[in-house]
Amino acid sequence: MRGHLAADALSPRARTLCDAMTAGFPGPGDLRALRAAVASGSGREGPAVASVSDTIADGVPVRIYDPAPGRAGRPLVVYLHGGGWVMCGLDTHDATCHSLALAAGAVVVSADYRLAPEHPWPAAPDDALTVLLWARERARALGCDPGRVVLAGDSSGGNLAAVTALRAPELVAGQVLFYPPLDARMDSASVETYAEGYFHTAAHMAWYWDAYGGDPEHPHVSPLRARDLSGLPPALIVLADCDPLRDEGLAYARRLAGAGVDCTLQLHPGVFHGFLGLPLPAGAAALRAAGSWVAGVEERCPPTSRA
Numbered sequence: 001m002r003g004h005l006a007a008d009a010l011s012p013r014a015r016t017l018c019d020a021m022t023a024g025f026p027g028p029g030d031l032r033a034l035r036a037a038v039a040s041g042s043g044r045e046g047p048a049v050a051s052v053s054d055t056i057a058d059g060v061p062v063r064i065y066d067p068a069p070g071r072a073g074r075p076l077v078v079y080l081h082g083g084g085w086v087m088c089g090l091d092t093h094d095a096t097c098h099s100l101a102l103a104a105g106a107v108v109v110s111a112d113y114r115l116a117p118e119h120p121w122p123a124a125p126d127d128a129l130t131v132l133l134w135a136r137e138r139a140r141a142l143g144c145d146p147g148r149v150v151l152a153g154d155s156s157g158g159n160l161a162a163v164t165a166l167r168a169p170e171l172v173a174g175q176v177l178f179y180p181p182l183d184a185r186m187d188s189a190s191v192e193t194y195a196e197g198y199f200h201t202a203a204h205m206a207w208y209w210d211a212y213g214g215d216p217e218h219p220h221v222s223p224l225r226a227r228d229l230s231g232l233p234p235a236l237i238v239l240a241d242c243d244p245l246r247d248e249g250l251a252y253a254r255r256l257a258g259a260g261v262d263c264t265l266q267l268h269p270g271v272f273h274g275f276l277g278l279p280l281p282a283g284a285a286a287l288r289a290a291g292s293w294v295a296g297v298e299e300r301c302p303p304t305s306r307a
Contacts, residue, residue, distance in 0.1 A: 009242050010198070011270035014280055018199045018272050025199070028207035031117070035087045046098025054090075057134035060127045061112035063090045065101040069143065075106040075173075075294050076144035078132050080164075082155030082178075082274070084208030085116045085124055093154075096277050096287070100152070103291020107142045109135045113160070121214030121221060128160045129167055136171055147173060147299030151233075152290070154178035154276050155200075155245075156208065162223040162252070165232055172233040173300040176290050178276050179238065180252075181245050183224040184209045184216035188247035198242045200273035205244055224252050233300060234262035236293045238286050243273040264293065 010018060026033035051066040068074075077100065081093040090112045101108040113127035132151065139146035151172055153161035158180025165175045186206060195202035209216070219226035235256055239249040246267075256263040266289060268275065268282045275283045 009270065010272060011280075014242075014271050014275070014282075017278060017280065022197075022199050028201075028204045031086060031211075034084075038083060038087050038092055041092075046095030047102055049098055049101050052098075057109070057111070057131045060114075060131050060134075061090065062131060062134075063094070063097070063110045063112070064142070065097050065108040065110070066142070067101045067105060067107075072140075072143045073145045073148075074143055075104060075148040075150055075297050076135055076139050076142060076146075077101070077104065077106050077108045077150045077152050077176075077294060078128070078135050078161075078164075079108050079110045080113065080128055080151070080153035080157035080160040081110065082153065082157045083115075084204070085121075085156045085159075085212040086208060087115065089115075093277070096154070099284075099287045100291060100294075103288050104294035105291075106150070106294055107144050116213065117211040121212050124156075124212075125160055125163045125167070125220055128164045132164055132168060132171060145299055148297050150174040150176060150294050150297055152176035152178075152294070153180070155273065156181060156212075159223065163220045165235075166219060166223060166226060166229075169232050174234045174236070174294065174297040175232070176236045176294065177238065177249070177252075178286070178290075179240050179243055179245055179273050180223075180249060181205060181209070182248040182252050183222045184214075185222070186244075188251070190247040191244045194242055194244045194246070194272075198244070198272040200244065202244045224248060224255070229255055229259040229261060232256065232259070232261045234264075234297070236264045236266070236290060238266045238276075238290065239268065240271045240273050240275050241267055241269045242271065245273060 111131040114123040151161040158177040214221035253265040
């Protein structure tokens with residue numbers, strides 16, 4: 001069976017957790033069961049921040065995390081949750097946003113973008129851009145520097161962060177991409193190697209892409225297909241070694257670096273897709289490192305126009 005070529009590549013703790021999660025997770029195609037499964041596991045609490053509030057950003061629900069109200073000049077993170085564009089939301093990623101806000105000393109605005117298949121592409125990237133514009137306009141009121149706005153997201157949210165950076169590079173000082181899907185063609189070697197046996201399967205990913213819609217060759221669907229990546233904001237790309245999406249992330253990091261973009265790559269061995277929000281040491285380490293990277297983001301001047 002595909003996906004067991006490197007079955008011992010996971011750490012023992014990650015393997016135990018992966019197998020337990022896989023046993024209770026629905027197969028691709030059962031949208032109701034998938035949404036119910038992620039909702040049932042969304043109660044994990046993150047470290048407390050000083051202020052958490054819900055509001056509406058030009059029609060898109062958002063949740064704002066502020067670790068230290070009253071401070072000024074901080075980074076502002078627009079966070080886009082994962083879930084294959086079809087599930088998850090503010091509650092499923094609440095603990096992650098708490099942790100990132102504290103680690104970065106930044107205000108985090110988490111976006112509850114519209115989900116497919118009810119709202120196929122380009123609904124989600126349009127909502128992401130709407131929240132970016134809304135947050136940037138209110139950056140100073142939130143105690144943040146409008147020149148230090150960072151896009152961040154995990155899995156499908158990482159795709160949306162990359163796409164939004166492509167659409168509005170002049171508005172973004174940095175992008176943090178946690179194990180993002182970047183190419184709807186799914187033709188990399190890691191898709192075959194880790195197709196099964198590592199929780200997030202190639203079959204699930206193919207179904208998510210199909211439900212999401214859009215032209216697989218369009219760069220706002222598949223950022224890896226973009227012809228020109230020059231002028232994009234600095235990037236931190238965080239990958240799991242045992243993940244069908246690993247090689248897409250590696251290829252995107254190489255292309256960004258080749259285009260002259262400041263790109264930092266972190267590849268975590270022994271873990272699988274989704275590790276950021278799991279009780280694994282690598283998840284906590286990745287969030288701390290991402291927080292330090294965001295805290296170090298400098299105000300960015302608009303790049304020169306690209307042809």
